[in-house]
Amino acid sequence: MRWSALPPVNTLLPFEATVRHASMTAAAQELHVTHGAVSRQVQNLERSLGISLFERQTRALRPTPQARQLAAVVRDALDQIDAAARQIAQRTPAGPLTLSCEPTLLMRWLIPRLPDLAVNVPDVAIHLSAGGGPVFFERDNIDLAIRRDDFPFPEEASRTRLFAERIGPVCRPDLATRLTGAAGVSQVALLHTDTRPKAWDDWRRITGMKAEPASQQTLEHFYLTLQAAAAGVGVAIAPYAVARDDLERGQLVAPFGFVPDGTSYHLLSRQSPEQDGRVRQLTAWLRDKTSQLENDSEPV
Amino acid sequence: MRWSALPPVNTLLPFEATVRHASMTAAAQELHVTHGAVSRQVQNLERSLGISLFERQTRALRPTPQARQLAAVVRDALDQIDAAARQIAQRTPAGPLTLSCEPTLLMRWLIPRLPDLAVNVPDVAIHLSAGGGPVFFERDNIDLAIRRDDFPFPEEASRTRLFAERIGPVCRPDLATRLTGAAGVSQVALLHTDTRPKAWDDWRRITGMKAEPASQQTLEHFYLTLQAAAAGVGVAIAPYAVARDDLERGQLVAPFGFVPDGTSYHLLSRQSPEQDGRVRQLTAWLRDKTSQLENDSEPV
DNA sequence: AAGACCTGTGAGTAGAATTCACGCATGCGA
DNA sequence: TCGCATGCGTGAATTCTACTCACAGGTCTT
Incomplete structure (x- = not known):
């Protein structure tokens, strides 16, 4: 032996x-x-x-x-x-992988990290597609999708959990002092989005905090509300993932921190990661990058 | 990553x-x-x-x-x-391992293989102890024991299955022709042992063959009956393991082959093999050597 | 033509790996 | 000095992998 x-x-x-x-x-x-x-x-x-x-x-x-x-x-x-x-191992076949992702997460989290992806997973060409809701791999010619588990996933997809959703109010640093006073978020304009209209309700329910706004404003996407928040228009409610970089740069602050809302983001893929080296590499990279979202104790 | x-x-x-x-x-x-x-x-x-x-x-x-x-x-x-x-890894501590084994298996199978053991597991000193029946590690100062599973094993012992018991009649080659005739084994003396008195009965039950002997003789151990068989005294019933080398040398033949009797030999050890490098090595060697007993299609 | 030999595979299972939840010890900040 | 956070160990429960078993299919052997 x-x-x-x-x-x-x-x-x-x-x-x-x-x-x-x-x-x-x-x-x-x-x-x-x-x-x-x-x-x-x-x-x-x-x-x-x-x-x-x-x-x-x-x-x-x-x-x-x-x-x-x-x-x-x-x-x-x-x-x-x-x-x-x-x-x-199999030489990477031609043709880019198409990755579908919610527009906001795409713009404020994934795209800023593409250079890192190019360095660490050089052999895999990626094609990005903004999109949300139900996933139809065949119909939409999608190979991978990042989705929040707030709807049933297709049975046959292979899934990998990425990170837990955490939401919280964010605003321009100079507005923060006003918010933490007795009147709370009621002082300023609340910024809503069409894509997640319940976000503020969820937050209120989870934290038990009140938020009777002086005024409200609805924009189409999170990233627009973030723009507006950064411009001092009011307070946006945002997932940590999409706010992270702005927090780090000091453009936004999160006076109340972020709280898990019970949902998680998953990576869905047509083939299981083991079957395709490219999928495996991309999955590994995503797991690696998103794990910091999970483990970050976000700046308050 | x-x-x-x-x-x-x-x-x-x-x-x-x-x-x-x-x-x-x-x-x-x-x-x-x-x-x-x-x-x-x-x-x-x-x-x-x-x-x-x-x-x-x-x-x-x-x-x-x-x-x-x-x-x-x-x-x-x-x-x-x-x-x-x-x-x-831990330098092999002093003190040999004591291995207990049925006398016959010891003499006719294990001892002939000690040179091979010394070559392949040089660091482990072995002390052999002839013995059968229930195992008392502490009392008898035994580290390992090879036993047939015809009695309950101590609960706390770690066990490794080694090989299935197969038994069959063996005799000197020149007697074999007489046996395979119509009269079968009835023609010659049957050699019994004290340590496994039921062996012939088992064989008759399993094979359905008759064995009304001309005469009978009882000896203390299998290895004595094998000696007697090799000397032409009669037909002994023997486990394949103990007869193997004699069959290979042509000193004995097994005119009816060997049949499993439903029991197996196991290696019992005080510590689990993982806990002690010496035990692990010895276990590996035994598994290796005994696997050929399992896989041999014995010479007929 | 029957049997031996080798690999693939569906179904069921045993055992390993993992998680969860908790305990413990200690350093650190208020 | 008192929480509080951090990092590891661990019993019990769970999940999941690796394995076995039994069988199928193909080809070489006799």
Whole structure:
């Protein structure tokens, strides 16, 4: 029997990631699993080798020298296999993948990240399509779609959960002080959208806060309300994902933070990711990028 | 995300073995699983890479050049990990492992294979102990035991199935012609043992054959009856495992072959194989060696 | 023509991996 | 000094993968 000392191979990835981050929680995030799963796999590996691979300090996890050494070997070995697989695997067939996405998320989240996509997934050409609601892969010639699970998904689609929806009021920084006063959001104009008319109601229901506005205004899309909010017209209610970059740049603030509304965004695909290397790569990239939306504790 | 092309790691071992043997069935035997399991894992890998890795000819399986290439890389990568693990893993603590085994199996199967054990599992010192029946790890200071499942095993023991018991009459080659005549085994002396007094009854029940002997003789152990049989005293009933080497050398023949009696041999161990590298190695070696007992179509 | 041999596959299952929810220890900020 | 946040371990429940079993289909052997 070859490889008599070979530990269980499924423990290697969690282990390597844990050493690299010196943290199980971080490794778990990278692998899109819970820290418990990583913890158990690392324990498996330790049990299999008969030695301890980490110094468990209360706050930090310190890989032992042996662990570093093993991790380096594993990293190297997996690199080789990865390279070989890449060389061998099906050459990406021609034709771009078409990805359908809600217009606002498209404009304020996905498009700004296209350069990153081009760098990290260079072989896959993407065609973007703004759209929402029910997905018809065949009819609309769509390969992938990002959708919120507020309607039933087609049975045959393969789905991957991306991130939880979190909504909250956003406005220009100088308006924020007025909002947090006793009168709350009632002081200023509320900005509504046609595409998600219930957004403010949802928020009121979830937070229990009142919002009797001085005036109201309805615009077609979230991204228009964001424009208006940034211009100081009033307060918009926005998903964290679409507001994120503006918050980071300081163009908007979210005085009340964001709250989950119970829905999540999913990636729907015609073929399962395993069947098509391009779909798999794109899925991996999206999962990676969106996981930060999940884990961000947003600036308040 | 690292390793974007990395296929599922658990598919790699079955794949590598399949390429090496150019056969799924052979790979399955090596890995102690069914060919179906290997088939599915290979399919997983192919699906993940998007290419076919074998030319399925009806009788033979021909790995494609890509498959050979990938398998070589995998082999190499696993070698590295194996070596690193070996270096790191707990240095074998002092003190031999004690293995308890039925006297006959010990003398006629295990002891002849000790040289092979010494070559393939050099780091593990073994202490052998002849014994049967219930296993008391603590009391008898036993680490491992090979036992037939004709009595309940201790609950806490970790068990690994080794091979199915098959029994059959054996005798000196020149006696065989007399046996296969109309009179059957009735012509010659039947050799019994104290340790398995029901063996002949079992065989009669299973095969439906008659065995009214001219005379009978009882000896203490199977290996004594085998001695007697080889000396031409009569016909002994023996497990295939203990008769195997004598059959191969031509000292005995089994004119009626061997039939499963429904029981199996198991390896019982105090610690689970994963917890102790020595136990794991020894278990692997035993599984490997005993699998041929399972798969042999014995010489008739 | 029958049987041996090898792989693929649908259905059912056992066991592994994962999640969930909680506990514990500690550092950190108010 | 007291919450509070952070990070890991873990029992129990759940989900899901890998496996087995039994059978089918094809071809080579005798």
